[in-house]
Amino acid sequence: MIKVIDPRPSVVSQRLSGVKKIIAVTGFKGGVGKSGLSCALSLAFTEKGFKTGLFDLDFSGASDHLILGAGNLFPREEKGLLPPYAHGIKFMTASYFSSNKAIALRGASIACAIKELFTVTIWGELDYLILDMPPGVSDAAFEVMNLIPSAVLLPVQTPCGLSAEVLKRSLEVYEKGKFKIPGIVQNMAVSKEKGFYSQIFYDKKWPKAAGKADKLIKTSFYADAFRLACKLDKDGSL
Numbered sequence: 592m593i594k595v596i597d598p599r600p601s602v603v604s605q606r607l608s609g610v611k612k613i614i615a616v617t618g619f620k621g622g623v624g625k626s627g628l629s630c631a632l633s634l635a636f637t638e639k640g641f642k643t644g645l646f647d648l649d650f651s652g653a654s655d656h657l658i659l660g661a662g663n664l665f666p667r668e669e670k671g672l673l674p675p676y677a678h679g680i681k682f683m684t685a686s687y688f689s690s691n692k693a694i695a696l697r698g699a700s701i702a703c704a705i706k707e708l709f710t711v712t713i714w715g716e717l718d719y720l721i722l723d724m725p726p727g728v729s730d731a732a733f734e735v736m737n738l739i740p741s742a743v744l745l746p747v748q749t750p751c752g753l754s755a756e757v758l759k760r761s762l763e764v765y766e767k768g769k770f771k772i773p774g775i776v777q778n779m780a781v782s783k784e785k786g787f788y789s790q791i792f793y794d795k796k797w798p799k800a801a802g803k804a805d806k807l808i809k810t811s812f813y814a815d816a817f818r819l820a821c822k823l824d825k826d827g828s829l
C-alpha cells in the first residue's frame with residue numbers, strides 16, 4: 592500500500608514560525624461579534640506598536656474587509672502570498688478570491704481551502720496574528736485548531752442565554768484539545784457582570800462606523816477592545 596503524505600501541516604508551521612502569538616477569536620453562534628472584535632483587536636495591537644496580522648477564515652461570510660474598509664486590496668505573489676496592509680495590519684481573507692460573491696463549498700472543501708491558504712501565506716515576523724474563526728464547531732474550525740495547536744482561543748458570547756449555553760457545550764469540545772483559553776469575552780454587554788475575561792459594551796455607533804477605520808477607533812467598542820488587547824498582552828499565562 593502506498594502511504595500518502597500531506598506535507599502541508601509542516602509547511603504551515605514553518606510559515607508561522609515568525610509569529611509570536613496567535614489569537615483565535617471564536618464564537619459558537621453567528622452574529623456575536625467575532626469579526627468586529629477581530630478587527631478591533633488587530634487595530635488595537637497595531638496602535639500599541641505591535642506587528643499584527645489578521646486572517647479572516649470565515650469563508651462563507653467573510654466580512655473583515657467590509658468592517659475595515661479594505662475592499663480594494665490583493666495579496667502579492669512571491670514564492671507564496673504576501674498579505675497586503677490594511678491600516679498597518681497584514682490582512683489575509685478568503686474574500687480576495689471570491690470576487691465579492693458567496694463561496695459555495697461544503698465543510699470539508701472549506702477546511703481544505705483553509706489549509707491551502709495557511710500553506711501559501713507568508714506572514715513573516717509578527718507579534719500577533721488574529722484569526723477570525725469560522726463559526727461553530729465545524730470542519731473548518733477543527734482544521735484550524737489541528738493546524739495551529741498553539742493558538743490561544745478567545746471565545747465571544749452575548750448576554751443572550753442561548754449563546755451562553757451553546758458556548759458552554761462547545762467549549763467542552765475545545766478543552767479536550769488542551770487549547771489555552773484565557774476566559775470568555777462578553778460582547779454587547781448592557782451591565783457590568785463578573786466572571787468574564789472582558790466585557791465589550793453595546794455601542795450603537797459601532798455598526799455605523801463599519802468601513803471607516805478612522806471612525807471605528809473613536810467608538811467605545813474600540814476602547815473596550817483596546818483594553819482587552821492590553822490585558823491579553825500583559826497576561827503571562829498565554
Ligand SMILES: Nc1ncnc2c1ncn2[C@@H]1O[C@H](COP(=O)(O)OP(=O)(O)OP(=O)(O)O)[C@@H](O)[C@H]1O
Nearest residue numbers: 621622623624625626627726779792793794797798
Ligand atoms: N458591541 C456591539 N455593539 C453594537 N453592535 C454590535 C456590537 N458587536 C457587534 N455588533 C453588531 O452585530 C453585528 C454582528 O457582528 P459581527 O459581524 O462582528 O459578528 P460575527 O460573530 O462575526 O457574525 P458572523 O457569525 O455572521 O460572522 C454587526 O452588525 C455588528 O456591527
Ligand SMILES: [Mg+2]
Nearest residue numbers: 625626649654
Ligand atoms: Mg463574522
